[in-house]
Amino acid sequence: DFLALEQIPVWAPSGQPTGNTLHPPNEALNPKISLFRGDITKLEIDGIVNAANKTLLGGGGVDGSIHRGAGPLLKKECATLGGCETGQAKITGAYGLPAKHVIHTVGPIAQGPVGERERDGLRSCYRACLDVALEHRLRTVAFPCISTGVYGYPPDQAVDVALATVRQYLEEHHAQLDRVIFCVFLKSDEELYQERLPQYFPRD
Numbered sequence: 001d002f003l004a005l006e007q008i009p010v011w012a013p014s015g016q017p018t019g020n021t022l023h024p025p026n027e028a029l030n031p032k033i034s035l036f037r038g039d040i041t042k043l044e045i046d047g048i049v050n051a052a053n054k055t056l057l058g059g060g061g062v063d064g065s066i067h068r069g070a071g072p073l074l075k076k077e078c079a080t081l082g083g084c085e086t087g088q089a090k091i092t093g094a095y096g097l098p099a100k101h102v103i104h105t106v107g108p109i110a111q112g113p114v115g116e117r118e119r120d121g122l123r124s125c126y127r128a129c130l131d132v133a134l135e136h137r138l139r140t141v142a143f144p145c146i147s148t149g150v151y152g153y154p155p156d157q158a159v160d161v162a163l164a165t166v167r168q169y170l171e172e173h174h175a176q177l178d179r180v181i182f183c184v185f186l187k188s189d190e191e192l193y194q195e196r197l198p199q200y201f202p203r204d
């Protein structure tokens with residue numbers, strides 16, 4: 001029940017208009033984006049991102065699923081990394097998972113209204129993960145909705161940070177990446193991404 005890249009549809013193949021609002025179109029970017037709803041641990045791609053905590057030793061949510069799927073060797077490797085700061089990212093093997101690597105990042109904790117500090121932290125997570133991916137020559141990367149679970153970042157604000165940051169990163173680095181997959185787990189997040197994607201990855 002693994003999903004290979006070929007089985008994950010792209011956001012907008014050539015010639016498929018999605019409408020434009022905020023950004024000028026860049027047709028080269030749309031076929032590099034996917035929206036996938038499901039379990040990130042099933043993706044048979046170069047790298048899956050883990051929304052971890054600072055210890056990198058495992059936790060609940062997506063972190064728990066990744067560690068369960070990867071098996072105990074993942075925790076063993078993570079234990080050698082000395083933790084991770086908010087907004088940073090560290091890469092490991094993926095062991096029992098179909099992906100080649102796990103990129104662990106630590107999202108900001110949002111208690112109360114989101115400010116510049118939280119926004120910068122979340123932006124930094126997406127950028128740091130992609131930087132680490134490129135350093136290791138990964139060409140296909142999937143992100144969960146970082147910080148929007150137990151870390152409390154409002155999903156309707158996190159989606160804009162995720163999409164804007166990836167759009168900007170791809171403008172600078174798209175030749176080095178084949179696909180960035182937004183892996184949503186909740187129906188409500190799928191709807192949010194479907195609503196906002198055309199603003200960041202327009203066709204015309």
Ligand code: ADP
Nearest residue numbers: 039040051061062065145147148149150151185
């Ligand atoms: P955080 O601590 O950064 O908030 P969580 O794991 O609590 O991380 O939640 C982040 C997002 O990951 C939430 O949208 C949650 O629904 C989602 N999620 C949970 N399990 C999985 C999974 N197996 N695959 C993809 N996303 C998942």
